[in-house]
Amino acid sequence: MDLAARGLTDMQRYIEFLEAGNHLVRVRSEIDQDFELAGIARRFEGEKAVLFENIKGQDYPVLIGLYWNRPMVAKIFGTTSERLPFVLSDEIAAWREAPVDPVICDSGPANEVIETDPDLYRLPIPHHALGDGGRYLTSSVVITRDPDTGVRNLSIHRMMVTGKRRFTLLLEELGHVMDYYKRAEARGEPLEITVSNGVDVGAHLAAASPASAAPIDTDELGIASQVLGEPARLLRSQTVGVEGLANAQFVIEGRILPGVREPEGPYAEVTGYYASREDRWVMEVTAITRRKAPIFHSILSGLEVRQAYSSVAEAGVFGRIRSQVPEVKAVHFSDGSVPYNLVVEVDKTDEDTPRRAIDAAFESLAFLKTVTVVDSDVDIFSIADVEWAVATRCRYEHDVITIPDAIGHRLNPMVENDRWTRMGIDATVPLPREAKYERAKMQDVDLSDYDISGH
Numbered sequence: 001m002d003l004a005a006r007g008l009t010d011m012q013r014y015i016e017f018l019e020a021g022n023h024l025v026r027v028r029s030e031i032d033q034d035f036e037l038a039g040i041a042r043r044f045e046g047e048k049a050v051l052f053e054n055i056k057g058q059d060y061p062v063l064i065g066l067y068w069n070r071p072m073v074a075k076i077f078g079t080t081s082e083r084l085p086f087v088l089s090d091e092i093a094a095w096r097e098a099p100v101d102p103v104i105c106d107s108g109p110a111n112e113v114i115e116t117d118p119d120l121y122r123l124p125i126p127h128h129a130l131g132d133g134g135r136y137l138t139s140s141v142v143i144t145r146d147p148d149t150g151v152r153n154l155s156i157h158r159m160m161v162t163g164k165r166r167f168t169l170l171l172e173e174l175g176h177v178m179d180y181y182k183r184a185e186a187r188g189e190p191l192e193i194t195v196s197n198g199v200d201v202g203a204h205l206a207a208a209s210p211a212s213a214a215p216i217d218t219d220e221l222g223i224a225s226q227v228l229g230e231p232a233r234l235l236r237s238q239t240v241g242v243e244g245l246a247n248a249q250f251v252i253e254g255r256i257l258p259g260v261r262e263p264e265g266p267y268a269e270v271t272g273y274y275a276s277r278e279d280r281w282v283m284e285v286t287a288i289t290r291r292k293a294p295i296f297h298s299i300l301s302g303l304e305v306r307q308a309y310s311s312v313a314e315a316g317v318f319g320r321i322r323s324q325v326p327e328v329k330a331v332h333f334s335d336g337s338v339p340y341n342l343v344v345e346v347d348k349t350d351e352d353t354p355r356r357a358i359d360a361a362f363e364s365l366a367f368l369k370t371v372t373v374v375d376s377d378v379d380i381f382s383i384a385d386v387e388w389a390v391a392t393r394c395r396y397e398h399d400v401i402t403i404p405d406a407i408g409h410r411l412n413p414m415v416e417n418d419r420w421t422r423m424g425i426d427a428t429v430p431l432p433r434e435a436k437y438e439r440a441k442m443q444d445v446d447l448s449d450y451d452i453s454g455h
Contacts, residue, residue: 108246198249202227
């Protein structure tokens with residue numbers, strides 16, 4: 001992959017890459033960061049990335065849509081959308097075998113300008129959905145350190161601006177940052193963090209990796225280094241003991257305060273529904289550093305979150321499942337269902353293969369709701385083909401299993417008391433495979449060999 005060798009190390013290079021491939025549109029009209037920006041971005045969702053060059057009352061442009069087109073993301077990684085999870089899985093495996101430590105620097109692009117009197121209102125942080133509680137950071141990478149071991153963690157959190165120097169943010173109950181915070185809070189201490197906006201795709205991959213791929217005792221900066229093809233570069237902070245990413249556009253320094261909760265939300269989440277407004281955790285901002293000419297990066301909740309998450313989660317889940325069930329050939333989050341419904345392709349060797357794959361998948365990812373196992377002649381990237389397999393190969397009376405009272409994803413509105421029922425579906429052909437299950441086939445042809453008008 002070696003993004004550094006290809007010059008793909010920061011947001012400026014990604015914009016050049018996207019534009020060269022006709023994957024970028026530029027909006028030069030003056031745009032309001034509240035609602036109007038997201039409204040325009042939604043019209044391009046899933047297609048080209050959008051660069052807003054003129055944000056009303058602000059000094060910096062905004063890029064949105066970097067991750068919402070899977071084939072476009074795959075090109076950044078030098079592969080195809082079908083091969084993307086395998087490439088990323090290989091990178092994670094290589095990192096585990098030979099982790100590379102980051103390089104820590106005093107200066108770099110992300111601290112060309114140092115603001116010791118930070119003002120979040122001077123950043124073009126968008127207010128996306130009409131029902132959102134405020135302006136939100138949605139794509140920034142949080143770096144924290146384990147308060148006992150010092151091991152770094154990378155993660156992404158929704159963070160709502162509530163003041164000139166204040167955010168409220170969501171911490172996932174099962175996340176590593178929550179684990180760090182609880183231990184720090186028990187001592188009456190804040191948890192120091194940096195928030196890097198506009199990072200390289202390797203850092204974003206590391207931050208979005210599921211816990212099964214990157215356990216709590218591992219420094220996830222190594223994943224970023226592996227993807228870049230060189231050690232990730234960190235910057236010493238001005239006010240906290242945690243570093244920021246040197247190739248970021250902005251680095252926001254601060255502390256998550258102990259014993260303090262303030263209202264956060266509502267927020268239009270990946271589910272397509274609004275997360276509720278509740279008292280949540282508070283970050284006090286202590287400094288902001290940035291490039292001289294930064295580009296602010298945002299992610300539009302919905303398709304882009306699903307696409308970004310699925311690429312990373314598929315990589316992590318595939319490696320874990322394959323290690324337990326060698327018959328597994330590929331995995332894919334069903335379009336529109338991320339992070340809940342996973343399709344698993346297997347070369348079935350016995351009637352126990354699908355059940356082992358289902359168990360391994362649920363073990364690998366906490367928030368999975370449904371796992372559907374299909375044969376290798378089914379296109380797991382086609383919802384229609386997967387549904388066809390379920391309709392014609394699944395004997396509901398004994399090929400569907402349910403796991404009641406499992407841990408659910410609290411962002412899903414149908415979860416009650418953090419619990420739901422999981423379901424596994426075996427949509428594979430029974431063995432031995434009878435002739436009646438042979439798929440109809442047509443002759444392969446190359447249309448370029450024919451004189452066809454209107455094609």
